[in-house]
Amino acid sequence: MGSLGTIIGTWLAGFLTLAILSFLYKDNPFYKLAEHIYVGVSAGYWLIYIAFFDVKPMLWDTFVSETGVEKWIILIPGALGVIMLSRWFPRTAWLSRWPIAFTVGVGAGLGVTANVQGYVVPQIRATMLPITGLNLVSLNNIVLVVGVVTTILYFYFSKPHKGILGGAAKVGIVFIMISFGASFGYTLMARISLLIGRLYFLLSDLLHVID
Amino acid sequence: MKRTVPLIITFLTGFFLVVSFFVPHEPFGALEQRLLVWFAIVSGFTMLLGVDSLIRSHVRKVAGRRPGWWHSVALLIGLAVTVVTGAIGFSRFGSPFHMQSPFMFLYTHSIIPLQGTMFALLAFFIASASYRAFRARNTIATLLLVSAVIVMLGRIPIGAAISHFFPAAQEWIMDVPQLAAKRGIQIGAALGAVSMSLRIMLGIERSYLS
Amino acid sequence: MPEIVRKSFWERLNDIDRRIIFLILLVTVTLPLLLDLGGEIPPTSPVIRAHAAVEGLRPGDHLMVSIDFDATSAPELMPMLRAVLRQAFAKDVKVIMLGHLAIGLPLGHMALEQIAAEYDVEYGVDYVDLGYRPGFQAVMIAMGRSIEDVFATDYQGTPVSELPIMQNVRSYDDVELLFGFEHGAVIDYWVRYTQARFGQKMAFGTTAVMAPDAYPYLQADQIEGLVGGLKGAAEYETLIGRPGLGTRGMPAQEWAHLLVIGFIVVGNIGHYFTRKKREGGR
Numbered sequence: 001m002g003s004l005g006t007i008i009g010t011w012l013a014g015f016l017t018l019a020i021l022s023f024l025y026k027d028n029p030f031y032k033l034a035e036h037i038y039v040g041v042s043a044g045y046w047l048i049y050i051a052f053f054d055v056k057p058m059l060w061d062t063f064v065s066e067t068g069v070e071k072w073i074i075l076i077p078g079a080l081g082v083i084m085l086s087r088w089f090p091r092t093a094w095l096s097r098w099p100i101a102f103t104v105g106v107g108a109g110l111g112v113t114a115n116v117q118g119y120v121v122p123q124i125r126a127t128m129l130p131i132t133g134l135n136l137v138s139l140n141n142i143v144l145v146v147g148v149v150t151t152i153l154y155f156y157f158s159k160p161h162k163g164i165l166g167g168a169a170k171v172g173i174v175f176i177m178i179s180f181g182a183s184f185g186y187t188l189m190a191r192i193s194l195l196i197g198r199l200y201f202l203l204s205d206l207l208h209v210i211d
Numbered sequence: 212m213k214r215t216v217p218l219i220i221t222f223l224t225g226f227f228l229v230v231s232f233f234v235p236h237e238p239f240g241a242l243e244q245r246l247l248v249w250f251a252i253v254s255g256f257t258m259l260l261g262v263d264s265l266i267r268s269h270v271r272k273v274a275g276r277r278p279g280w281w282h283s284v285a286l287l288i289g290l291a292v293t294v295v296t297g298a299i300g301f302s303r304f305g306s307p308f309h310m311q312s313p314f315m316f317l318y319t320h321s322i323i324p325l326q327g328t329m330f331a332l333l334a335f336f337i338a339s340a341s342y343r344a345f346r347a348r349n350t351i352a353t354l355l356l357v358s359a360v361i362v363m364l365g366r367i368p369i370g371a372a373i374s375h376f377f378p379a380a381q382e383w384i385m386d387v388p389q390l391a392a393k394r395g396i397q398i399g400a401a402l403g404a405v406s407m408s409l410r411i412m413l414g415i416e417r418s419y420l421s
Numbered sequence: 422m423p424e425i426v427r428k429s430f431w432e433r434l435n436d437i438d439r440r441i442i443f444l445i446l447l448v449t450v451t452l453p454l455l456l457d458l459g460g461e462i463p464p465t466s467p468v469i470r471a472h473a474a475v476e477g478l479r480p481g482d483h484l485m486v487s488i489d490f491d492a493t494s495a496p497e498l499m500p501m502l503r504a505v506l507r508q509a510f511a512k513d514v515k516v517i518m519l520g521h522l523a524i525g526l527p528l529g530h531m532a533l534e535q536i537a538a539e540y541d542v543e544y545g546v547d548y549v550d551l552g553y554r555p556g557f558q559a560v561m562i563a564m565g566r567s568i569e570d571v572f573a574t575d576y577q578g579t580p581v582s583e584l585p586i587m588q589n590v591r592s593y594d595d596v597e598l599l600f601g602f603e604h605g606a607v608i609d610y611w612v613r614y615t616q617a618r619f620g621q622k623m624a625f626g627t628t629a630v631m632a633p634d635a636y637p638y639l640q641a642d643q644i645e646g647l648v649g650g651l652k653g654a655a656e657y658e659t660l661i662g663r664p665g666l667g668t669r670g671m672p673a674q675e676w677a678h679l680l681v682i683g684f685i686v687v688g689n690i691g692h693y694f695t696r697k698k699r700e701g702g703r
Contacts, residue, residue: 009320016321020328024335024443032282038325040286042524043262044293045322048307048314049523052297053553054255057574058248077249081256088263094213097420099253101217102224104419106250108408109228110558110614115408118613119401123394126641140387147391148398155399172395177351179392181358182384183633186650188337188359189366190497190629192677193651195334195450196670197496198327203454210454240566247563248570251556258555306577308527308552310534318527326492326524334677338446339439342684346692356689360682366652367675368462382465385636394637 014206017198147175218414225412266290293317358384431694434687442684449680453672459664462671464656467639471600471624471646472660475505478597480513483590487601487611488520488529494604494628495528500654500667501626502532502602508661510540515586516548517596519572521560521607523553529602530576545575545584552576557607558614565593565619592619598645599623603631612643626653 019034059081062074080099087096127148129141153165154172161169203210224246231243269283293314300312307314347353364370365381410416428436464472478484486505490498509516518533520526530550537548551572554560563571568590574580581587589595599621601611608625615621622645627635629650638644648657651674654667 005316009316013320013324017324017328020325020332023332025440032279033285034325035329036282036286037289037321038329039265040289041293041317041321041325043265043286044290044297045318045524046258046262047290047294048297049553050255050258050555052301052307052578053523053576054252054555057552057578058252058255058554058571061574061578073245077252080249080253084253084256085259085263087260097213097217098220099256100419101220103250103254103257104411105221105224106228106246106559108221108411109225110562111408112225112229112405112412113232114558114613114617115401115404118617119609120398120405122617122641122643123398123637126637127394140383143387144391147388148395151392151395152399155396172392173351174354175388175392175395177355178358178384179389179396179633181355181360182362182389183630184355184359185362185366186629186633188341188363188678188681189650189652189674190494191330191334191337192450192674193497193629193670194327194331194493195446195677196454196651196673197666198324198331199447199451199454199673200496200666200670201324201327203451210457244563244566244570247556247559250559251554251563251571254559255555308530308576310531315527319531322524323492323495323528327495330493334450335443335446338677338681338684339442341681342442342688343435343439345685345688347689356685360685363678363682367678368460368671369675369679371463385633386640389633390636390640393634397634397637 010205014202017202017206021198146171151175214417214420217420218417222412222414225408229412289321358389429694429698431691432698435691435695446677446680449676450673453676454669456672457669458672459668460671461659461664462652462655462668464660467636467647467649468653468656468660469646470639471626471648472508472657474598474622474624474645475508475514475600476512478509478512478514481515482597483515483517483595484509485596485599486516486518486529486533487599487603487607488518488526489522489607490528490602490604490628491522491525492528495525496666496670497628497651497654498602498604498626499528499532500651500665500670501648501657502529503536503665504654504657504661504663504667505600505626506532506536507539507663510536510542510547511661513547517551517586517590518549519551520553521557521610522605523555526550526553526576545579546586549581549584549586550576551581558610561610561614562618565615565621568592593621596621600626602626604628605631608635608638612638616643624648626657629653 016034016037019030022028023031059074059078063071066074080102083095084099085096086092127145129145131138131141150168150172152172153168154176156165159165200210227239228243228246231239235243266287269286272283273280273287296313296317297307300307300309300314304312306312309315345356347356361377361380362384364373364377365379370377370381407416411419475484486502488502506516516533518529520529533548533550537544542548551568552575554571556571560571568587569581572581575584593599593615599611599615601608601623603625604627608627608631611623611625616623624644624646625635626648627650629652632647632649632653635644635647635649639647648654651667651670654665655671658665658667
């Protein structure tokens, strides 16, 4: 698409950007139009993606290029995928439980080992920190260990938070609040960055007032 | 039968994958690989369910001329145009994702600005919320507020210009108390995920079958 | 005659129309962009570690780049993606791109083609885009045994067996470093399903929202480095000596932070005086 296409595209992008931003003044038909276009175009993209990155390379191309048993075995996941769509019809909707059960079973089976091997064990190992003397590193290590333990204890609701457990939970909430404050700061940074990105587009690509 | 077979499928696939984690040798390794590829194929089809229900609800809205039906027309036109441009891209360039294809033109000049701007609105709302709702009502809320301000100042050059305390404090907050709390929360979440996975495999948790 | 209750200055300030707040923010972020006040941002340890991980690659090594974001996070992640690609191509490192978020993959491809054009590199020989496959963790684990089992073709449908870059790349054993660009939970999948299981070295660029959640991985040495948010992108650009949109956006970020801190302070002062007046009135 040549420079005319680029100009048309930039103005289309500019119109859609301003239509969404107009919501800040108040809800209006332009915003609703842009919002609905967004949903429709996104849904269309998903259809194309699934067709081109799932069905074609993993099912169709495999079926066409493979020989022997491999050629026919690939029909099994294809059939499961099609059976998933039986959800559209109330009388056959129960069949869709089979592929769903398959995907849920795979997810569960992978998750059991991955969460332990990939998170619980290495993170607990990383919390076993040394105290090497009266220095800042040791102090930080103590604070970190106390923070991890008291945070976990805060979320232990099987016993009332009284006595030692209550005291530990109170310490835990201090750590949690500090963490939430830090997360707020970072979240603000992220949201402002998104605004910077869109404003940069408007000022640079659309209005050409900056490079 | 209608619920028993799926429960058996869930148990067998889940259990097999746990076993193949510990026994990667043949035939478990090859069979595990096959199941993973099948999972990738089947999970793509779940997207179609969402798109279908979207199309149905908006077609019903247009057919019934319900309030705002012309927005639904815009949605359906957007969807149709995208699919058509994808097909054109595939037929002309061999791939809808060729940079010259009309599909990529639509992506660059509609999806990117729409997605980006939709989330850019959040900057305004978070600023408004900071002014109206972020209150130091008690000690705990004050702690949150102070931590947020230190991190916000520590992440910008002017914070270092005001005092080296801010970037140093920001780094300490991220490396020690924040990390500790996140680790504690996520250890709990990971153990919860393991527990839920086992409940699903053993058929105790069946909500996915509804 | 009913008593007319006059609102105090602080009460009126507390009840200000939020559209005025929006306008103040808009002006505060726009001005630094117009004035182009960008400057170098001193790098911090997590970013230095990420940069060092890429810098430690040798010519001919393979860098797998995972595009796990979309346009909602592009302003933060695209600058760091470009910086990493520039660093990789300058070191003659082979780049293998793929993604787990279908709707964001074209962004990665655009950056790849844009940066590749700056260097003497050829598609299929020095870099490749394998595209997207649904399945997240299943795809990640399957690649540990055979990448071709899930990515038999690249993003354009060309068989990977026909691409020179993929001739000696069978699995993670042939990938020296994975650099993921993340805006959601996919980073957890990468670490839990790939780093833990296969020992794959990995570094990440994340949105500022996700960065705090990734610090435990960094401290546990499960990941080599972490580039967080627009500031992280600006730091990375400083490290490679090529300022870009990350550096350009930091002054706007700075002013916005100061503005929001001001909002918080003024809001709390107003709340204090308003509460005091209400308590005094009882």
